[in-house]
Amino acid sequence: xxxxxxxxxxxxxxxxxxxxxxxxxxxxxxxxxxxxxxxxxxxxxxxxxxxxxxxxxxxxxxxxxxxxxxxxxxxxxxxxxxxxxxxxxxxxxxxxxxxxxxxxxxxxxxxxxxx
Numbered sequence: 001x002x003x004x005x006x007x008x009x010x011x012x013x014x015x016x017x018x019x020x021x022x023x024x025x026x027x028x029x030x031x032x033x034x035x036x037x038x039x040x041x042x043x044x045x046x047x048x049x050x051x052x053x054x055x056x057x058x059x060x061x062x063x064x065x066x067x068x069x070x071x072x073x074x075x076x077x078x079x080x081x082x083x084x085x086x087x088x089x090x091x092x093x094x095x096x097x098x099x100x101x102x103x104x105x106x107x108x109x110x111x112x113x114x115x
Contacts, residue, residue: 040080040082040083040084041084043080043082044073044076044077044082044084044089045092047073047076048069048073048089048092048093048096049096051068051069051072051073051076052065052069052093052096052097052100054068055068055069056100062097066093069093070086070089070090070093073089074086
């Protein structure tokens with residue numbers, strides 16, 4: 001009878017340790033995925049700013065600039081095996097464009113006005 005209690009004690013302790021290890025590993029994997037996603041987002045954002053700047057120099061029409069940026073960014077994502085949401089990228093492009101228009105706004109007399 002004592003042997004059975006000892007064996008059951010070892011089994012329950014082992015199960016608790018196994019569950020703790022599995023929980024830890026699941027959390028670790030989740031955190032590693034999140035870190036990878038954040039790094040990917042950072043790379044995409046940096047490339048997006050660079051491409052918008054380049055498009056500003058190369059094209060006059062905003063539609064051409066946006067097409068250039070999205071095409072190049074798509075290629076960048078594939079080359080670097082980065083998954084991203086194209087809708088979020090479009091929104092981010094629009095935000096950067098709004099920001100640059102606000103910063104680059106000039107009044108009638110040629111003075112820069114941040115409004």
